[in-house]
Amino acid sequence: MITPNIVGRSFGYVDPTFPNPNGKNDTSIIIYGYTPSIGLAAFAAAWFFVHLIGHTTQNLTTHSWWWMTFSTGLIFEIIGYIARSLSAEKDPYNLIYFVLQYFFIVTAPVFLAAGIYTILSALISRLGNQYSFLKPKVILGFFITSDAVSTIVQIAGACLVGVKESRREDPTTANHILLAGLAYQVFAMSIFVVLMATFQFRARRTIKEHGYQLFCFAFSVATIMVYLRTVFRLAETAEGLGGKLSTNEVYFACLEFAPIALVVLLLGIFHPGRCLGAKVRVSDEKVHRHHDMNTSAAHLRV
Template sequence: MSDNERPSGGYIDPNFPNPNGKDDVPIIIYGYTPSFALAVFAAAWFFLMLAIHLGQTIRYRSWWFIPFSVGLAFEIVGYIARSLSAKKDPYNLNYFIINYFFIVTAPVFLAAGIYTILSALISWLGSKYSLLSPKFILWFFILSDVISTITQVAGAALIGVQESNRKDPTFANDILLGGLSYQVFSIGVFIAVAGSFLVRARRAVQERRLTAFALVFSAATILVYLRTVFRLAETAQGLNGSIQTNEIYFACLEFAPVAAAVLLFAGWHPGRCLGSTVRETEALNDEAHNNRNKA
């Protein structure tokens, strides 16, 4: 990308003149013109994953994992908006905000599903192996993600407004950075809690034949965390940084990790591996405990 393609005020695509509509901003906030092929592929991929996940959720009556399907639906909407940016108008502020809101918010629901998995594992294998109670894990980490995501979306929306008004968006970017920093911290704490539990419960995991699922759970959690770290690094560089202005980073560190995580859970669906509900796992665990006492 040459210097004349990236003016000091932001990126303008020389091959895609600005329509200058009422919802258009002077520059392309993405830092590039989004790839239509990537956006369409991503939307199709998440639609396929939604069908698989929703089908298994219904089949195994694992309604506790439904937030994961909601996250997949958000991914679809986000990438549809991104495809509209790529094909119709990359300068359109509404397309950018919808794209950013849904793609950034989707992992909150995906993470909520992951938090619920750990809660179910603790109920299934025994709370004695966990540093925190299942309920605390759900409430604390989901609330943390909600707070960080609201902050991120507010920062991103404000960036769009500032760009539209031709004002300095640095403060808005700092808000976005604050939300991402907290999210990286929060998921990092979750990884530590989950890792501690899996290490302490490794024998119980083997006895219940959940070793493969535990590995899938760990890998998917790390992938979602990788995506969050990428967003933090991108925002820390500031607008028009090398990460933000190269879509290859977005494809490899935003789309790919999330796509891989949802694929893993499609193959090892929590409903099939852990039971229909968290309450059911608690009942089975109590029954097994009572049987051991009788023996």
């Protein structure tokens, strides 16, 4: 394993086996803090591409257009890991590659999270508003807006970090901007996790009657994985450039890539369009009819 070369302060990695091309967009150091692995980047791009095909195909066959935000997130993941592959194989010093991979990999989970927020709204619509502390429209409006605002702040901070590092200037202020965006995202996501957990607890009998147990389990795990990834990003940024979390790719692989890879796998197997239907909101009449059919079936089984 290559040890970071400390230049002047706590951050300044230069790969001795990869000479700096000193091109127009090259920085004097590798901002990652390591040379990215081409194996991880290529595998991740391929993984998300396969699942993009799977999710989009199921969206089309089930007419669940509301789940297309998830496919959008997968496209962002693919672009991000392609840019990371270019960093790994072609030029790890290139600022453009770094900014592109950061922008798309950080932004992608926003679209994935939007899909997760929509799942909770769909479940509330089918199982009953009485089990939720907030209405479905409020959940969608608040959490999607929160993610959008926090992501804009994060991207602004990340771009400033890249610029400051390329100029060998102090990136502390830029890192604080990035940290503020992540802190708010973790705060909002924490509220969502509580809402999701309390809803499922209060609606546990109805969930069982509708046969949603496995789907709700997959949904819960997916939510926790997105939350774990967001907490990791917050901890990484709080530690600062040159910290252990940001300069060791194993943490990126285990706490950025792996959780999101599991999310897309779970929600591909338990596809929301197939498990919940083509529409997010259904009428009370349909909910009651579905409930009565499941109750009757349960009585027949007994």
